[in-house]
Amino acid sequence: MENDNSNTEIINYYNTTPSNFGINAGLKNSEFGHYIIHNENMTTMTPIGFKKKYISPENMLLLKEQYNIDVIQMFDRVIGTEKNVVITDHINRSGLSFLAGKTPHQNLPTFPDMSNIYITKDKDAGKCVHTIGPDEFKKSPQEKGVVFSEAAAIISTLWHYVGVRIRCLGISENNDRCV
DSSP states (O other): OOOOOTTSOEEEEESSOGGGGTOOOOOOEEETTEEEEEOSSEEEEEESSSSTTTSSHHHHHHHHHHHTOSEEEEEEEEESOSSOEEEEEEEEOSSOOSSTTTOSOTTSOSSOOOSSOBOOOTTOOOEEEEEOHHHHHTTOOOOTTOOEESSHHHHHHHHHHTTOEEEEEEEEOOOTTOO
16 A cells, blocks of 8 residues: 655554454554554554543544654454445444534634545545444444445544544455345
């Protein structure tokens, strides 16, 4: 994957623990509500838990400033497809927003523009995903022609709010119930 980060460091952000993706990242250090591992050219982050106390505009802005983040590569789990997908848009069907009641933050707007959240490339055959949140995601919903994501809409809006550009990949659960 191309790195669009101006500081040439890759920032990988997992919406849920990397072990859910089959990755043992060795995340032990924590800052600003996130487990973080920092290597020479790559930083990996994941929220400590899926709660407003960890995932908030305040924490995302602190992470952005501490690690000089302009662009992140976000990874989210998806079902309803056998293949990994580039997420180019989302519909939030989770009923969750970690921005609600938290804006305005500092000099940021109360009602931010949420268009064009995701970085896309001309060659992308991207997908609009329906984000349903971690609890519903565990139930493996199915709806013909719909790709469900666990948390993309919920977390990407926070990163976008604090001015971080997002390249989001949906990693398929390879569920045999895909339609």
